Every structure is written in structure tokens, then in C-alpha cells.
Amino acid sequence: MPEQNKPAPSQRIVGAAPAGARDEAAAADAVRDMFTSIAPRYDLLNHVLSMNIDRVWWKRTARLFSEVLRRPNAQALDLCCGTGDMTFALHRRLKGAPTKLIGADFSHAMLVRAERKAGNRDIRWVEADALNLPFASGQFQLVTSAFGFRNLANYDRGLAEIYRVLAPNGEVGILDFGEPQGLIGKLYRVYFRRVLPAIGTMISGVSGPYAYLPASVLRFPSPDEMLQRMRAAGFRQVSWTPYTFGIAGLYRGKKAATSCNPE
Secondary structure: OHHHHHOOOOOOOOOOOOOOOOHHHHHHHHHHHHHHHHHHHHHHHHHHHHHHHHHHHHHHHHHHHHHHHOOOOOOEEEEOOOOOOOHHHHHHHHHHOOEEEEEEEEOOHHHHHHHHHHOOOOOEEEEOOOOOOOOOOOOEEEEEOOOOOHOOHHHHHHHHHHHEEEEEEEEEEEEEEEEHHHHHHHHHHHHHHHHHHHHHHHHHHOOOOHHHHHHHHHOOOHHHHHHHHHHHOOOOOEEEEEEHHHOOOEEEEOOOOOOOOOO
């Protein structure tokens, strides 16, 4: 279409689009099926493919939200929690605080593994769709999502749901992959688009998810566009902090003390 007729980034509907998915419902089903298929080897693959740097990213993110986690009567939600590594990183920052912590994911297989890993930790696990959360408006002081938000079928609806369930003065932290620049970026893209899918397929025995991963990162909004979408959803004080040369990054935002629904 002519350039002048292209929709602005804030007007485009953007979300995960696995190969063959014709609409949002099909995309969500395809993502759920992919993660179910790799659940048995998910943790091993994460650590091997990231060279254990993922542990550093989770720990750093959780540390940044220590104050929020220890607010009186706080509740925190780790969205798209997978097998729970980000949830556990948040739990370690509680240091005895009575905060209620919930891990939510729409993959039953992932939640089963998360619950097994949890041991005697006081964490509630909920099977839930991030685009239609079964929680009350204004329930949480903190919502995080680590490497899961990118897989939502509609990013704007995902942001709107996070905004809805956050309490006034609540905070959001979205940790996800990025596209580093320069020489590091060139080397990383070779690894991410060629080496990583081959290793992931070899270890898991499933090819689809690791072919989808590089495509999902390429489709994900740039930091500037993502921040624009967060502002459009109603968040204030939005920011993006790159991790490890921009291979990953943390998006942060706050809900106003007195808020109304964004237009």
C-alpha cells in the first residue's frame, strides 16, 4: 500500500503469528501446543541456549522490584510464567514479606513442571489466558512477564489486561528478547537464527518451536514502538533497559496513583 496509507505503529494490531495461524485464536492455540511439546526439556534448553545468562536476567529483574514486592498487603503476578524461573526469582526477593505471589500460564504442561519445582514455596499457580485474566481489576501491585509476553496473540490487549489488574501505583516489568546492534548483533543473529534452532531441535526432538523463536523476536515491536504501545495502554514512566548488549531487555511502567481507563 502507499506509504501515506500505512497505519501508525499504535494503530496496527501486532501479536505472535506462528506459521499457518490465520487468526488470533489459531495463533494462541499454536503457541500453546508448541510450549506443551517442549515442556519436558524446556529448562535444560533455556540454560544451554542462553549459556546460563538467563539466570542473571531473572535475578536482576527481580532485584529491581524488591521494594514493590515488600509493600504492605502486596500481591504479585508473574504472567506467562512457564516453568516458574522468574516466579522463583521474585520469591527469593520477598525475604519473609507476606506478599501473595501467583504464577500464571496457559500451558498446563508448563504449570505442572513449575509446581513440581516449587517445593514448599508459598506460590499459587493458575492456568490462565493472558488476554483474558481471571483476576479482579486493581488486584496486583506488580505484574512481571519474562520471555512470554512476546508470544501473545495481541500485544495491545495483553498490555490492557496487565493495566486492568494492576492497582494504582502498581508496576509492570516485561523482560524479553531484543535485536542487538553492531558487530555483536551480527554475530548474535547468526547464532539465534541458525545455531540455536538446530541445537534446540536436536535436544528437544521438536523443530517447530525453535524455528518459531527467531521469527517471533523479529516480529516483536522495537523498544521505541513497545514503549509507545505501553503509553497508549495508560502506563506512565515507561522505560527500556537493555541486558547483555541488547540481547534481552526490561520494559518498565507504572499505573498512575489515580487512574482512568486509557482512551
